Amino acid sequence: MQISNCGYGLVKQLVSQKKEVNLKQCFKSILQDLLCDRFDAYFFSKKCCHVKAQIEFEFTVHASGVLQLEESNTSLNLFKSALQELPEHIKLLKHPSRVFFFAKTDIQPLGGLIVVNKVNNTDAIALSDNEEGLILHLLEVYFLQLKLLHSSAVDPLSQLLNRQSFEQQLTGIIQSESYLQTKKVRSESRWFLAMLDIDHFKKVNDNFGHVIGDEVIVLVSQLLKSHFRFDDLLFRYGGEEFAILFSTESAELAWKLLDRARELVANTRFPQVNHVTMSVGFIQVSADFQLSELVDNADKALYFSKDNGRNQVTNYQQLNIEPHVISDCDIELF
Incomplete structure (x- = not known):
C-alpha cells in the first residue's frame, strides 16, 4: 500500500459522499482495501448526534470469516471499556493483539475502530506507523463529513431535523x-x-x-x-x-x-x-x-x-x- 499516494484520494472519496449510508459504505470499502486480508476491523459509532445516544456496533471488515453476534458484542464491550479508561488527549491505543482508534470531540466520544491481527494467522504483519496515522486521519475525516451531513439535515432555528x-x-x-x-x-x-x-x-x-x-x-x-x-x-x-x-x-x-x-x-x-x-x-x-x-x-x-x-x-x-x-x-x- 502506497500511503503517500493514496491518502489524498481516500480523503477525497469520503468528503464527496452526500448521504450518510453512502459515506458509511465508502468508509467500509476503504478499510477493506487498506487492511486487505491481514486484519479484522470493528467499527463503532453513535447512531445520532443526541447527547444521550450510545456508541453502537456499526459494521465489520472481517478477513477471517463470518462475524458471529457474540463477537460483535464482545468487541463493542472491549471498545467501551477502553474508552472509559482512555485519557482525554489519547486517540490511539496499542495492545499486543489489537489497536484501538478513537474519534472524539472535546466533550464526547463519537466512535472508533478496533483493528485485530487476523485470527489463526501468526505471521500477520502489524500495522505500520504510516498505516496507523492514515487510518486515524480517515476516521476523523469520516466523522467530520458525518457532522456536515447531519448539519445539512437540521433546521437552524429549532435544531430539529428539517x-x-x-x-x-x-x-x-x-x-x-x-x-x-x-x-x-x-x-x-x-x-x-x-x-x-x-x-x-x-x-x-x-x-x-x-x-x-x-x-x-x-x-x-x-x-x-x-x-x-x-x-x-x-x-x-x-x-x-x-x-x-x-x-x-x-x-x-x-x-x-x-x-x-x-x-x-x-x-x-x-x-x-x-x-x-x-x-x-x-x-x-x-x-x-x-x-x-x-x-x-x-x-x-x-x-x-x-x-x-x-x-x-x-x-x-x-x-x-x-x-x-x-x-x-x-x-x-x-
Whole structure:
C-alpha cells in the first residue's frame, strides 16, 4: 500500500459522499482495501448526534470469516471499556493483539475502530506507523463529513431535523414496512407519524413579535426533544408545524405518548406569552399508503383536533374516514 499516494484520494472519496449510508459504505470499502486480508476491523459509532445516544456496533471488515453476534458484542464491550479508561488527549491505543482508534470531540466520544491481527494467522504483519496515522486521519475525516451531513439535515432555528430529511426518513420507513409486509413478518413495534401544530401561533407573532415567536418555536422544540427518546425522529415541518416519527407497540400507547407531550407544552410557562398549546394528529405508518397520503391523513387528524377545541390528540384511524380512490377522471394531465 502506497500511503503517500493514496491518502489524498481516500480523503477525497469520503468528503464527496452526500448521504450518510453512502459515506458509511465508502468508509467500509476503504478499510477493506487498506487492511486487505491481514486484519479484522470493528467499527463503532453513535447512531445520532443526541447527547444521550450510545456508541453502537456499526459494521465489520472481517478477513477471517463470518462475524458471529457474540463477537460483535464482545468487541463493542472491549471498545467501551477502553474508552472509559482512555485519557482525554489519547486517540490511539496499542495492545499486543489489537489497536484501538478513537474519534472524539472535546466533550464526547463519537466512535472508533478496533483493528485485530487476523485470527489463526501468526505471521500477520502489524500495522505500520504510516498505516496507523492514515487510518486515524480517515476516521476523523469520516466523522467530520458525518457532522456536515447531519448539519445539512437540521433546521437552524429549532435544531430539529428539517423537512427534506423528513421525506427521506419517512420514505425509508415505508419501504421497510413494505418489505416486512411482503415477507409476512410481524414486528412487535409499529411506526407512527404525528403532525403537531402550535395553536393560535399567528396571534403570538402579531401580539409579541417574530422574535418572541421564534423563542416559542425553540422552547417547544426543546420540550419535545426532552420528552421523546433520542432515537425517535423529530422534525420542524414548516413554520409552527412539527412532525414526529416514532415507534411503539400500539396506537393506544402512541396516543398516550403524544398526549403527554401535548400536556407538557400546555403546562409550561413561556416567557411573555405565558401559555401555549398544541393540536396533534397521528396515523400508523403502513405500506398501504404513499408518503403524501400519510402526511395528508395525519394532517386531517390534526385539523380535526383544531376544529374540535384544539389542545388535543386525534388518531386518524378513529375518524372512520373513507379512503379516497383515485379514478381516471381525477387526474388532470394539463
